[in-house]
Amino acid sequence: MEFKPTRESPDAWHMTDDLHAEHGKGDPFAAAIRATRMSMIITDPRKADNPIVFVNDAFLRLTGYSRNEVLGSNCRFLQGPDTDRQSVERVRQAIQANSDISIDILNYRKDGSAFWNALYISPVSNDRGEVQFFFASQLDVTDRKESEHRVKADKERFEAAVKERTRELEEALEAQTVLIHEVDHRVKNNLQMVASLIVMQKRTIKDEETRHSLDAMLSRIEALGTVHRRLYQSKDVSRFDLADFADDLISDLLTASGHSEIRKELDLQPVIISAHKATPVALMMNELVTNALKHAFKNGGDESLKGTLGVRLHNHGEHINIEIADDGVGFDGKQENSTSFGTRLIHSLARQLRAEVTWENANPGTRVKIKLPADEMQ
Numbered sequence: 001m002e003f004k005p006t007r008e009s010p011d012a013w014h015m016t017d018d019l020h021a022e023h024g025k026g027d028p029f030a031a032a033i034r035a036t037r038m039s040m041i042i043t044d045p046r047k048a049d050n051p052i053v054f055v056n057d058a059f060l061r062l063t064g065y066s067r068n069e070v071l072g073s074n075c076r077f078l079q080g081p082d083t084d085r086q087s088v089e090r091v092r093q094a095i096q097a098n099s100d101i102s103i104d105i106l107n108y109r110k111d112g113s114a115f116w117n118a119l120y121i122s123p124v125s126n127d128r129g130e131v132q133f134f135f136a137s138q139l140d141v142t143d144r145k146e147s148e149h150r151v152k153a154d155k156e157r158f159e160a161a162v163k164e165r166t167r168e169l170e171e172a173l174e175a176q177t178v179l180i181h182e183v184d185h186r187v188k189n190n191l192q193m194v195a196s197l198i199v200m201q202k203r204t205i206k207d208e209e210t211r212h213s214l215d216a217m218l219s220r221i222e223a224l225g226t227v228h229r230r231l232y233q234s235k236d237v238s239r240f241d242l243a244d245f246a247d248d249l250i251s252d253l254l255t256a257s258g259h260s261e262i263r264k265e266l267d268l269q270p271v272i273i274s275a276h277k278a279t280p281v282a283l284m285m286n287e288l289v290t291n292a293l294k295h296a297f298k299n300g301g302d303e304s305l306k307g308t309l310g311v312r313l314h315n316h317g318e319h320i321n322i323e324i325a326d327d328g329v330g331f332d333g334k335q336e337n338s339t340s341f342g343t344r345l346i347h348s349l350a351r352q353l354r355a356e357v358t359w360e361n362a363n364p365g366t367r368v369k370i371k372l373p374a375d376e377m378q
Helices: 028-035 057-063 085-096 142-203 208-233 242-257 275-295 341-353
Strands: 003-005 039-043 052-055 101-108 114-126 131-138 239-241 263-268 272-274 308-315 319-326 356-361 366-373
Touching: 039 057, 085 101, 085 114, 114 142, 142 208, 208 242, 208 275, 239 242, 239 275, 242 263, 242 275, 242 308, 272 275, 275 308, 275 319, 275 341, 275 366, 341 356
Parallel strands: 263 308
Antiparallel strands: 003 114, 039 052, 039 131, 101 114, 114 131, 239 272, 308 319, 319 366, 356 366
């Protein structure tokens, strides 16, 4: 009777019913597995406990056992204290299901030394599909497994080191954030004190031009205070939300100017800039909005006119565009070339930020456009 593995052709196996260690010498397959350097055994599931019925010399060299100690025994004698129970269960289930299995499993030699065994088991069936034997090959892959374990250990040590370093950096960043928040808080408080001193000084001054100059300076200081208040409230001390600042600035300036009848129109996209760029941008926006409130909504004397103040903030990728527009008395072409301190301050800040500032006639009113290079704002 011929036997064959369940997934091989009938010609792949030629084995007699009474195959064991000493018989089958005329069978070319038996001769091949005896001579090969690959460790091989054959077990007989038709016998109690599926014992080993054939073993080649390579197996004996690998495990240190003699043929007499191996034949008739179930191959579980290769298991030891650190053999993975789940791997053993997978092998057991494969044999029970008469299916192939390939698995790395920790086995033990006769002298107690452990080795990693790349085990392959395959059922051998007759022409009727009945399993007659199990063929198993073994390969010592200890070097490969130890290398894998070293790589895994190195990876775990590296990940642990990265995790610890990350924790240290997070703690340092948290401490730095607390410190910077405290600095921003103190700067804000100091600016409020300076603003209070200016208000007190203004009350003692009769000259209207000087009083107007102090008002302008007070507005700039309050804008800086708003910047530091925003930074103090931010979780990320390195970034500044320009849209939130613009909303605060317009509301504060409208309230301070007494122009409650002026309607605000805000079109503010989220724009995040570097914290160290916040101050010059804030001063520039404050100067332009203050100028609009001061000059655009007057009709001759002190009578205020109803109107609209619009602020747009858009990020176009390469550029950040800020637009401040009013529908007031209009553009006379003099603002852009004015020698006033406010205009000179705007041009100075624009050079610092590498920005382009243009004044336009909005028909009615005035429109000022600021074009900021995005890469300079990071």
